[in-house]
């Protein structure tokens with residue numbers, strides 16, 4: 001498979017995972033509405049490099065290269081580097097190892113550099129982190145979203161799958177990923193993506209998660225089930 005093929009396959013897998021998550025989320029009652037941008041102002045958008053490329057593609061298609069350049073130029077403080085990716089955390093938890101501590105005090109929340117007039121200019125290309133920022137109640141500015149433990153388990157599983165779809169990728173804050181992808185540096189604020197070591201789910205959610213993910217893995221991508229592609233990506237890793 002050449003570079004362009006794997007690039008396109010990556011986008012196809014990502015789009016299918018986003019669509020599958022959206023479909024599951026659509027069956028729920030959320031308080032989120034267009035124009036509410038409380039979650040876009042928390043500065044906690046962590047993405048993979050594949051998601052960064054998909055987002056950049058959306059910005060280019062929308063004629064917003066200016067926003068792409070501006071977001072990639074936002075300085076990223078060292079504390080914004082995540083302690084680990086989702087799959088690294090899962091690997092350590094499943095091996096009963098202690099996860100690494102955060103690099104330092106948590107980075108201060110901030111506004112997403114892409115936000116325009118309280119709307120996302122690339123809504124259809126927004127990363128999973130933004131899709132999972134849903135709340136059963138309207139969030140107060142500076143407050144927390146409200147969702148139950150099941151949605152945290154489900155979102156974590158999707159974060160793991162999105163990471164697994166980016167085998168050579170990196171993971172970290174949105175501006176650092178966009179900068180790294182444009183060759184402007186900031187790789188030091190990112191951590192490597194890892195293969196799927198197993199899903200992180202508490203015992204009481206494991207059966208429900210298998211049930212929820214079965215149709216996700218069966219979704220066709222280029223004529224083959226999504227789960228088969230993820231297996232193949234995993235077995236082709238160096």
Ligand code: SF4
Nearest residue numbers: 040112114115120130
């Ligand atoms: S990418 Fe879009 S949805 Fe996500 S935080 Fe930025 S403006 Fe909000």
